[in-house]
Amino acid sequence: MQTRFPFVDWFRNSSPYINAHRGRTFVILIEGEAVANGRGEQLIQDLALLHTLGVRLVVVYGIRPQVGAALAEAGIEPVRHDGRWVADAPIMRCVERVAAEQRLWLEARLSLGLPNTPMHGVELTAVSGNLVMAKPLGVREGIDFDHSGEVRRVRSAAVEALLERGSLVILPPLGFSSTGEVFDLDAAEVAQQAAVALKADKLILLGEAEGLHDASGALLRQLTPDEATSLRRAAAPGSEMARHLAAACEAARHGVARTHLVSWHDHDALIGELFTRDGVGTMITQHRYEQLRPAELGDVAGLLELLRPLEERGMLVARSRERLEHEIDDYLVIERDGMIIGCAALHPFVDAAMAELACVAVHGDYRGGARGALLLAEIERRARRRGIRALFALTTHTAHWFFEHGFRLADIDALPPLRREAYNHARKSKILLKPLD
Structure with missing residues (x-):
């Protein structure tokens, strides 16, 4: 909107x-x-x-x-x-x-x-x-x-x-x-x-x-x-x-x-x-203190450490090492002096020209800046390059952040069929949608 x-x-x-x-x-x-x-x-x-x-x-x-x-x-x-x-x-x-x-x-x-x-x-x-x-x-x-x-x-x-x-x-x-x-x-x-x-x-x-x-x-x-x-x-x-x-x-x-x-x-x-x-x-700048880059297999341990506190609080669905390794090409990370302090994933549904923005996370010591917005901007650029026309996200805790960045509420029918079938009704995640112009 x-x-x-x-x-x-x-x-x-x-x-x-x-x-x-x-x-x-x-x-x-x-x-x-x-x-x-x-x-x-x-x-x-x-x-x-x-x-x-x-x-x-x-x-x-x-x-x-x-x-x-x-x-x-x-x-x-x-x-x-x-x-x-x-x-x-x-x-x-x-x-x-x-x-x-x-x-x-x-x-x-x-x-x-x-x-x-x-x-x-x-x-x-x-x-x-x-x-x-x-x-x-x-x-x-x-x-x-x-x-x-x-x-x-x-x-x-x-x-x-x-x-x-x-x-x-x-x-x-x-x-x-x-x-x-x-x-x-x-x-x-x-x-x-x-x-x-x-x-x-x-x-x-x-x-x-x-x-x-x-x-x-x-x-x-x-x-x-x-x-x-x-x-x-x-x-x-x-x-x-x-x-x-x-x-x-x-x-x-x-x-x-x-x-x-x-x-x-x-x-x-x-x-x-x-x-x-x-x-x-x-x-x-003398030092690239932080860099935003595609994730690599060597980042999996850092991702697990970053995501664990959010999973324990119920903010994110738990992801196993095997799943992260399998989906690693979908992830972007922010690295600061060798430490993974932020990540986001883009899971495409090509047949529907849509993609899921998932696993947006920033380390607790580095929140309050623009890192989440930086991850989102790069995800959007990556999606546009792939011909994706809309992003969707599922969240239980941070809907307000998505609203501030252009997402709006949607119902389950807005999801691609495969993602609709996998939706966890017990979790009751809000469904948010953002068209990509």
Whole structure:
């Protein structure tokens, strides 16, 4: 049954992510091109929404196009080397001015209580300051980079204190030295170093590209830093892709659990990446902590251990080792560090173009997330590939979960003949049906 309001289904499906993100620390880089192309207002509203949902936000902003325009207006042609410009005194004056202007613009927009937007009635305290310490790049390959610098350290304790007070922290692409100098920094490096220093849960890089693609042009959903190495090497030095990949890979290697590459061109990218099952961009992560995959015979012992508590409580029909081994090709599992923590089975009835969704289970220590929904989504994809037009499920305890995921009550006549004959009337399981469009 289709809801009258598509938003309701989206909201139901996003609720596990809302719970998972509450209290987490996200470092978000907004490149200067996003603001220059009119996307700043929407992104500000999305930041306000994340703040209201309890996410602790550190926002890093880029200023490259704005500084480039200011330099062109002043008739200054910067010396560039290896993707960075040499920030001499005239260039540094432009950098400082533009950085201040952009910070004030961000703070002003974050202070608006815009009606009919996520910012209506929201009071955000945005704080910036000398939170990033820097050092000069120095002389490299015979080039003196003057006031072009790199991050020495992020004052993580000061940033943490601000986040604990409910503030949104703004970091410009500037750094300060103990001698009172100001240095021009790469915004992507600032974001990466901040994420590492804060042990952030996520680093989100909003750039031109929607993510990374394979040779056929298909979007790559998840990569390790090692898998991204060839793409990083192929990117032009100093390009946004090179900078973002360097930041993502370094963050992953230094303990940031997830880095997301998404495009500011997509108005739904930030929220879509964080609150939908598949996301919209590419995620870089050092370890594949969990993977969803087809079950193998070697998983039977893990499946038995996962299912036993649910069978003892009467939530699932008991399955023997022999039955699991015989039906193992019907199963999907979620494995976490070698442990089976979730499973689901798809038993097809080809003549009826239907299939039974069975044995949906998630380990008790890992419930409350989106793993059940993830299993269901993969089961549905597998069913569609086989030409299945509808799923059915039998349950005695968890009908509400199926209702939330698009199933509706049906009677026994809706079952395929073979399954109808095997129905256990003593168990009185509810019959639930979901058409696959």
